[in-house]
Amino acid sequence: xxxxxxxLGFALALMFAAITGAPAQTMTRFPAxxxxxxxxxxxxxxxxxxxxxxxxxxQQLSPGTMxxxxxxxxxxxxxxxxxxxxxxxxxxxxxxxxxxxQLVKLAxxxxxxxxxxxDLARAPRWANWRDxxxxxxxxxxxxxxxxxxMSEAEVPRTHLELAELLRRDADRYRGRVGTYDVRxxxxxxxxAFNDARQTTTTYGRLLESLGRAxxxxxxxxxxxxxxVAAGRLLIGYNLxxxxxxxRVRRGQPIGIVMPADYTLVLSRGAMVPIRAxxxxxxxxxxxxxxxxxxQSVGRSQSFFFGLxxxxxxxxxxxxxxxxxxxxxxxVGPTLLAVQDAARRKRFLEDWSQSVIQTAP
Amino acid sequence: MDRRExxxxxxxxxxMSLVLAFGAAVLMTAAWYSARQAADQAYDRLLLGAAYQIxxxxxxxxxxxxxxxxxxxxxxxxxxxxxxxxxxxxxxxGHTMTGYERLDDPAAETATPVRAIVENAEFDGENVxxxxxxxxxxxxxxxxxxxxxxxxxxxxxxxxxxxxxxRSFILVGAMGAIAIGGTIFAVRRALAPIGRLETAIRxxxxxxxxLVDVSTPRELAPxxxxxxxxxxxxxxxxxxxxxxxxxxxxxxxxPLAALEAQxxxxxxxxxxxxxxKHLDRVRARTRQLSRLTNQLLSHAMVAHRERAVANSQVxxxxxxxxxxxxxxxxxxxxxxxxxxxxxxxxxxxxxDPVNLAEAVKNILDNAVRHGAPARITVxxxxxxxxxxxxxxxxxxxxxxxxxxxVVQRFGAPSSDGKGSGLGLSxxxxxxxxxxxxxxxxxxxxxxxxxxxxxxxxxxxxx
Numbered sequence: 001x002x003x004x005x006x007x008l009g010f011a012l013a014l015m016f017a018a019i020t021g022a023p024a025q026t027m028t029r030f031p032a033x034x035x036x037x038x039x040x041x042x043x044x045x046x047x048x049x050x051x052x053x054x055x056x057x058x059q060q061l062s063p064g065t066m067x068x069x070x071x072x073x074x075x076x077x078x079x080x081x082x083x084x085x086x087x088x089x090x091x092x093x094x095x096x097x098x099x100x101x102q103l104v105k106l107a108x109x110x111x112x113x114x115x116x117x118x119d120l121a122r123a124p125r126w127a128n129w130r131d132x133x134x135x136x137x138x139x140x141x142x143x144x145x146x147x148x149x150m151s152e153a154e155v156p157r158t159h160l161e162l163a164e165l166l167r168r169d170a171d172r173y174r175g176r177v178g179t180y181d182v183r184x185x186x187x188x189x190x191x192a193f194n195d196a197r198q199t200t201t202t203y204g205r206l207l208e209s210l211g212r213a214x215x216x217x218x219x220x221x222x223x224x225x226x227x228v229a230a231g232r233l234l235i236g237y238n239l240x241x242x243x244x245x246x247r248v249r250r251g252q253p254i255g256i257v258m259p260a261d262y263t264l265v266l267s268r269g270a271m272v273p274i275r276a277x278x279x280x281x282x283x284x285x286x287x288x289x290x291x292x293x294x295q296s297v298g299r300s301q302s303f304f305f306g307l308x309x310x311x312x313x314x315x316x317x318x319x320x321x322x323x324x325x326x327x328x329x330x331v332g333p334t335l336l337a338v339q340d341a342a343r344r345k346r347f348l349e350d351w352s353q354s355v356i357q358t359a360p
Numbered sequence: 361m362d363r364r365e366x367x368x369x370x371x372x373x374x375x376m377s378l379v380l381a382f383g384a385a386v387l388m389t390a391a392w393y394s395a396r397q398a399a400d401q402a403y404d405r406l407l408l409g410a411a412y413q414i415x416x417x418x419x420x421x422x423x424x425x426x427x428x429x430x431x432x433x434x435x436x437x438x439x440x441x442x443x444x445x446x447x448x449x450x451x452x453x454g455h456t457m458t459g460y461e462r463l464d465d466p467a468a469e470t471a472t473p474v475r476a477i478v479e480n481a482e483f484d485g486e487n488v489x490x491x492x493x494x495x496x497x498x499x500x501x502x503x504x505x506x507x508x509x510x511x512x513x514x515x516x517x518x519x520x521x522x523x524x525x526x527r528s529f530i531l532v533g534a535m536g537a538i539a540i541g542g543t544i545f546a547v548r549r550a551l552a553p554i555g556r557l558e559t560a561i562r563x564x565x566x567x568x569x570x571l572v573d574v575s576t577p578r579e580l581a582p583x584x585x586x587x588x589x590x591x592x593x594x595x596x597x598x599x600x601x602x603x604x605x606x607x608x609x610x611x612x613x614x615p616l617a618a619l620e621a622q623x624x625x626x627x628x629x630x631x632x633x634x635x636x637k638h639l640d641r642v643r644a645r646t647r648q649l650s651r652l653t654n655q656l657l658s659h660a661m662v663a664h665r666e667r668a669v670a671n672s673q674v675x676x677x678x679x680x681x682x683x684x685x686x687x688x689x690x691x692x693x694x695x696x697x698x699x700x701x702x703x704x705x706x707x708x709x710x711x712d713p714v715n716l717a718e719a720v721k722n723i724l725d726n727a728v729r730h731g732a733p734a735r736i737t738v739x740x741x742x743x744x745x746x747x748x749x750x751x752x753x754x755x756x757x758x759x760x761x762x763x764x765x766v767v768q769r770f771g772a773p774s775s776d777g778k779g780s781g782l783g784l785s786x787x788x789x790x791x792x793x794x795x796x797x798x799x800x801x802x803x804x805x806x807x808x809x810x811x812x813x814x815x816x817x818x819x820x821x822x
Contacts, residue, residue, distance in 0.1 A: 108444045110484050130442050197431060333438045333445050340429040342449075342458035 025076065030055050030067040037064035040281050043081065043092040045074040045099065046268065047222060047243065053301035058288050065281065073219055074099035074186030081273065085111035090275040093282035098240065099186030100135060100269035101335035107132040108336055113274045117287035124307065126330040127267040135267025135331050136289040137303045140241040140258055140320055141191055144225065147253040149234045158261040160202050162237065166209035173213045178224040179237040181217035182351055191238045192351060193338050194264050194329055207354040215355055229254055240266070242303040245312060256315050263320045265328040369547055376543040384536050391528030399520040403440060404478045407491040407510055410436045414449060415495040415508040423501035425451040427458055440516025446483055447511070452497050452504025463509055466490050486513050553577050557584065569595045606660035609653045616650045655782040662715050662786055666793045669712050676707040676747055677740055679717050684738065687724035696728065702740040709747050709814050711794045719790035720749060722783040723810050727753040735807070749812040757808030763800055787812065
């Protein structure tokens with residue numbers, strides 16, 4: 001099964017991703033409202049549209065601050081930040097990433113600095129590690145479907161139903177289901193890893209079904225959502241609920257399902273790197289993200305779910321918190337196992353084998 | 361003597377506090393040390409458990425060692441949820457399979473292979489606790505020891521040790537407070553006999569020369585014995601002095617009597633009128649001197665008998681009657697009406713008849729000498745359980761402001777030169793020795809009254 005050839009092929013794919021992924025960064029500047037006195041450099045693996053309202057609001061509080069945002073895919077942010085930490089260089093003032101396991105790994109390697117502030121206590125216990133990595137959002141991991149392409153009755157409500165649906169109606173869904181490419185996306189890997197831990201049998205069947213259905217893999221939630229909205233894909237699996245809900249608000253024909261067996265909940269992480277040029281400003285920004293004001297801006301314009309789990313209107317499925325199906329991914333040292341190089345390698349091998357190379 | 365010695369209580373308290381503080385310091389150090397040990401032990405087990413779990417996850421597949429790091433191992437380590445975790449897994453060939461390459465093998469230099477080690481180390485500039493376990497493979501394709509090294513920072517250990525230490529500190533503090541309280545109580549109790557002794561000595565009459573009789577602990581016995589020894593010596597001195605006075609008075613009496621007789625023999629007729637005046641003065645002074653000598657002798661006797669003579673039953677009526685006979689001389693220059701009112705039945709008190717008689721005689725003598733121009737009335741009464749002798753005269757009496765003084769020795773030397781100033785004090789002393797009192801009733805519609813009350817404690821002379 002795990003022959004030498006496949007491993008080599010995988011390694012090449014990884015190298016390719018690394019080479020092509022690295023330049024995929026863009027920088028956006030938000031000039032200071034008044035005379036510029038300082039610069040906050042945010043290195044983020046978060047969509048700009050979600051960050052922008054928060055940045056603008058933060059600038060109301062700190063009008064002399066120019067904010068620059070450098071956008072990454074999660075894995076690129078991780079490798080760049082890790083490299084800068086090892087080399088003793090400075091890379092920005094704040095890291096924002098949905099791939100909290102990578103932030104935890106960076107913090108464990110001594111690349112984060114401990115920050116303080118009254119608002120930091122608002123982070124739930126499971127979303128704070130060492131006062132270094134803070135989760136500041138509550139993001140259920142959902143399935144989405146194209147409302148025009150599928151009737152509500154057909155829509156799977158659990159992970160198992162999804163696996164069954166793909167198996168039962170393989171021809172219809174072949175090439176029309178999308179999910180993260182876990183090799184490129186740190187968040188995709190983190191979610192798949194947690195799926196595997198939740199239910200070993202269901203995960204195996206789901207993986208098999210996805211492989212048979214020739215699942216379409218993409219680097220990012222937004223790309224899958226674009227294709228679901230356009231009708232090229234019928235189902236998107238394991239996507240960030242906040243991004244999907246933003247599409248719903250924009251009127252795209254997308255339905256959102258919180259899986260009823262269990263719903264993973266991710267808290268987007270914020271971290272101040274050890275050699276941040278403006279640690280004071282960075283600390284203020286992280287405090288802002290967790291503050292009443294920052295949270296309310298986030299809930300209304302960026303992430304839509306409250307840190308307490310309150311969901312916006314129009315989400316199908318039970319309330320994740322009260323029904324007890326929420327599985328928050330705890331921001332803590334357990335995530336180091338996720339980040340173990342050997343383990344990751346094996347996981348990706350198995351995933352690639354099941355999902356990519358299973359011919360119809 | 362200017363520098364005052366601190367009190368025994370302060371000394372004991374300070375010393376005990378010092379000992380307790382030292383003990384507390386030792387205990388707290390021990391508590392801190394053992395708390396660290398306990399915290400290390402608790403977390404070492406987790407660390408070793410995690411290392412064993414990781415070691416257990418090593419498998420040989422197709423002749424190659426494979427490791428799928430178990431999440432449970434990290435969950436175990438995450439019990440100390442603020443600590444950083446470092447690990448390294450080495451295959452039997454010594455190649456790092458996964459983890460932190462920089463994490464050194466703590467047993468690399470140890471010659472004898474050990475299965476499990478936990479020790480302190482430093483990694484990445486932080487203090488860490490390192491566990492190292494070995495898993496032996498005897499696979500046909502792969503032989504040797506796989507090594508798992510797991511290190512964790514020590515924040516949780518320190519926090520637990522701090523908490524344990526704090527608890528011990530609270531306990532030690534509470535014990536210290538109890539011990540201090542107990543010390544205060546015990547020291548106060550132990551020093552109580554000193555206070556009792558002090559009270560007993562302070563409340564003594566300055567004239568009291570009896571021995572101190574207070575029960576004291578053995579440690580104070582020499583102190584009391586020394587005081588008593590001193591009292592005995594003092595008493596010897598006083599007795600010697602009294603004896604001397606008695607002897608002197610006695611020795612003076614005979615020449616004085618002769619002198620008196622000689623002056624009496626001198627006839628006023630033979631000398632000039634101016635010499636007569638001088639002669640009278642010589643006679644008066646001689647009588648006064650003779651009387652003083654007698655009273656000194658009387659006082660010495662009274663003082664001697666107070667100590668030496670046991671009490672007996674005394675009939676006050678009989679005693680007073682005889683005292684009247686002795687005290688009122690037949691050869692008085694003026695006529696005085698002396699009346700004695702006595703109850704029909706005898707008035708019995710317990711006391712020394714000689715001293716009591718001396719007291720009564722002195723009162724009567726005083727009345728004759730200073731008071732009564734014409735009348736002295738002596739009344740013997742029994743009031744409830746007190747026996748009372750009242751001596752009333754029609755003389756000028758003593759103004760109340762002098763009352764306290766006249767009962768003291770030489771407190772009121774009479775201005776007319778007739779009194780010695782000892783009479784009333786002798787009477788008062790005798791009565792006091794008998795548990796009685798001497799007081800006065802101011803001259804009103806009756807005459808001035810001197811009251812001798814026996815066994816009456818309520819109306820003593822101020």
